[in-house]
C-alpha cells in the first residue's frame with residue numbers, strides 16, 4: 001500500500017519525502033487555507049519539491065463548480081502547473097462527466113468525497129485514476145470505514161477497473177491497518193497520524209527494559 005501525505009505544508013511534505021519514502025501527496029482547500037498562503041504560491045512550492053519525481057500531488061478544483069466544462073477548464077489550468085498534479089474532483093453528476101473528459105484529454109484525476117460504492121463505481125467508469133473514500137468522516141457518523149473500503153475494492157476487482165483506492169481522512173493507525181487489509185492501493189493521512197503509527201506503548205516499554213539490560217552488559221557485575 002502506497003503512503004500518501006494529506007497536507008499542503010511544504011515542510012511536512014519535505015520531511016515525508018526525506019524520511020518516509022513518500023509515494024504521493026493529497027491536498028484539499030482546507031489544507032491549502034491552513035498554510036495561510038495563496039493557493040497559487042502553495043502549489044508552486046509543492047511543484048518545486050516534487051519536480052523530477054513521479055510523486056503524484058492531488059490538487060482540488062473549486063468545490064462549488066457545478067458545470068462540467070468549468071471543472072474541466074480549471075482542472076486543465078491546474079494540471080498545467082506541474083506534470084505531478086492530479087486533479088481532485090468531487091463526486092457529482094458534473095464531476096463524473098468532468099473526470100471522463102479530463103481522462104480523454106490526458107489529465108489524471110482523483111474522485112474525492114466518495115462515501116458509497118455506487119459513487120466509487122461512477123468514478124471508476126469515468127476513468128478516475130484515484131478514488132478517495134473518506135473513512136474518518138463515515139466513522140464519525142457511526143458507519144464502518146473498513147466495510148466501504150472492502151466493498152469498493154471488490155467492485156473494482158469484479159470488473160477490472162484500473163482506478164486506485166486512496167483510503168482518505170484517516171484519524172488513527174487502526175484505520176491505516178484496515179485500509180491495508182481491505183486491499184487499498186494507497187492511504188493518505190496527516191503527519192500526526194503517521195507519527196502515531198510508528199509507535200506503541202509496548203515498544204517504549206521494551207526499549208526501557210532492553211536499554212537497562214544493555215547497560216548491564218557494558219559493565220557486568
Ligand code: E4P
Pocket residue numbers: 006026027028030112132134136168169170188
Ligand atoms: C483526502 O484526500 C482529503 O484531503 C482528506 O482526507 C479530507 O479529510 P480531512 O481533512 O477531514 O482529513
